[in-house]
Amino acid sequence: MSPQLQYSFNGQGRLASLQCQSLEFAAPDDGALFLAQLRDLVGSPVQLAATDFAEVTCETLPDGETVLHYTGCKKVRNTTAQVSVKRVSHAEIRWGIRIDLGVDTLQVEWIDFPRVRIAHAAGGHLLLPNAEGTLMDDPSLRDQSWIEPVYADYPMNGVSGFYPGPVSMQFEAYYRDGKGICILCADAAHSPKTIDAYAENPNAIRLMLQHFTGGQPEVPYEVRFVAFEGDWQDAAELYRAWMKENDRTLPAPLAQRMPEWLADSPVVVAYCVRGHGPDSGTMAPNEYFPYETALPTLQRYHDAWGGRLMALLMHWEGTAPWAPPYVWPPFGGEELLKGFIEKLHAQGDVLGLYCSGIGWTQRSNIDPTYDCQKKFEELHVDREICEGPRGERYSKVCNGYHTIRIGYDLCAERPFTHDLVKHEVGSASALGVDYLQYFDQNQGCASPLCYSRNHGHPALPGPWHTDAMRNLLDDAKTAAGDTVLGCENAAAEPYLGVCQLNDLRSHLAWGIGGVPVPLYSYLFHEYTSGFSGNCVCLAAWVDVERTPDFLLWHLAWHFVAGNLLTVVLKDGGDIHWCWSRDWSESFPEQEPIVQLVKNLARWRREKASKYLVAGRMARCPKVECDTVAIHRVGMPDVAAPAVLASAWQADDGQRAVILANTTREAQPCIVAGHPEAIVVPPLDAAILIIN
Secondary structure, eight states: OOOOEEEEEOTTSOEEEEEETTEEOBOOOOSOSOEEEEEETTOOEEEEEGGGEEEEEEEEOTTSOEEEEEEEESSSTTOEEEEEEEEEETTEEEEEEEEEOSOTTEEEEEEEOOOOEEEOOTTOEEEEOGGGOEEESOGGGGGGOSSOOOOOOSSOOSSSSEETTTSOSSEEEEEETTEEEEEEEOOTTOOOEEEEEEEEETTEEEEEEEEEEEEOSBOSSOEEEEEEESSHHHHHHHHHHHHHHHOTTOOSOGGGTOOHHHHTOOEEEEEESBSSSSSSSOOOBOTTOSGGGGHHHHHHHHHHHTSOEEEEEESOBSSOTTOSSOOOSBTTOHHHHHHHHHHHHHTTOEEEEEOOTTEEEEEESSSTTOBOHHHHHHTTGGGTBOOOTTSOOOOOTTBSTTSSEEEEEBOTTSHHHHHHHHHHHHHHHHHTOSEEEEETTSGGGOOOOOOOSSSSSOSSOSHHHHHHHHHHHHHHHHHHTTSEEEEBSOOOGGGTTTBOEEEOOTTHHHHHTSEEOOHHHHHHTTTOEEEOOOOTTHHHHBOTTTOTTHHHHHHHHHHHTTOBOEEEEOGGGOEESOTTSOTTSOOOOHHHHHHHHHHHHHHHHTTTHHHHTTOEEEOOOOEEOOEEEEOBSSSOOEEEESEEEEEEEOTTSOEEEEEEEOSSSOEEEEETTOSSOEEEOTTOEEEEEOO
């Protein structure tokens, strides 16, 4: 029987108690239960909170539903609000809200609801959907984080808690002492929203659930609080059950759609062909250009790891690096790249290209000779770019004098954007490119917010926003043909059908102040795949000098999460910590990395393939083992397991625990339910069949 969830309100309409199996989850709260942002006729914002109403009455209906009536609005005359909380089982309550504005010169842009304050104590864990799954035991570390818990706004910053985008699923959770609450947005339309939380003090966490309503006066779906016992995996099971029943965007299983080369689990080898790592300084060709000069290095790793590679190129564009939307033709011309592709294919390897998404670059800061101002005027691109609610036009994502480019965001709804994407994607496909990480800078395949009154879409974000991106992806897929598409970060739930292979960023969890958990793989691995990414800025959040074996841990983490292994090269064919770290800086010891990749790649291609290629992640039993210290930059150290583990179910129903040893010594571990210790060889893996 599932645990019981109890709630009550006080006379001021504040949540007085929220208990799971008698454990109190509500912190004392004098804040607003909801906060709405309204827009007037010229797009100016007006914020309206529950505390702006003079009177709140609480009504209990015959069926037990609680209804809070808000009247006497002090900010917007004749405005009322109604909050409903109903129980649907002993373990679940559902929230709804409607705000009826008393004037016709305002519309509801978004509502943050319910703004519940969760009591935090030692041993408590906050599960965030950021960075493919982040677990925090000290939410106050978000204050030191580079990814702040902020409301989505125009222009988007690209790394917030925005869904569908850098947040890829519609729930979060909190648990302690084995009891928890899953907070789930039951939105089958995948409307834009922010799902996040932050610490108001050491003992209280404020939920952030910002729902864009498209101008409608209510959130058109329920927010569900569901009690559970266990840990983050049990919360994920609740979301998985809702998703399986309600999400009509879920594609056919990946096993039915993936090309042969992807099923063969290539190791991804990422490197730039111009420059020396960072997006600064000279962009002169390096030792990997012309493209074919990389073939001996790639062949060496192909032989060392005993199988297929994907060469994944950066700074290859013939326009300018990371300067959307134009990437074609390739640097040096089509024939030069085509010859490289043919030789890669001849040795059994494949080619992938990083791209730059659907921004518009007026001028590149990396290559100042690249300037699209004239083209902007000739093509009337001012009609195609995203606008803010007051007609403002600018971009934050990789944009500004201090970063990659100066430009704008293109609206995903506009035919102009569709035609551009189809041309660029189609050009790469026609040359034989196997993989295109096209939607770089569109984290999670996020579409930028647009408030234009002249684009043919509604003037406020709502469900149309997600539909527009899905339509753009459909066009991109048609143009791509056999070329596999993907995006930066994990593709959000409504975009899984097109984005089959994605550039994962679990390492961002360290920068947020938490630790990564494979939440994304748990929910979506059977529908899409990922690789461990170019690890941009990883060394900014993990002190690699004090954690010299961190890359071993990172690779093993992605292996047990079911993701393709990735290495990033510096000069000399050596493996570096991450993309964007200068080649002149210290790099990790090579031999252990080469050995670990060799062993894990073999497992993935052979005995573990039925689980890790396109299997379904299952709840992993507890594993006891030694720990290793991971030193974060500016944050407390983390004691991480030396042996990483995950559980899987294959198509034939067989279940197994996959274990990976991140260290250079044999590691014994105890798997709950298994009577004998399992000794995992150094820099290697093991499989335990559990049924």
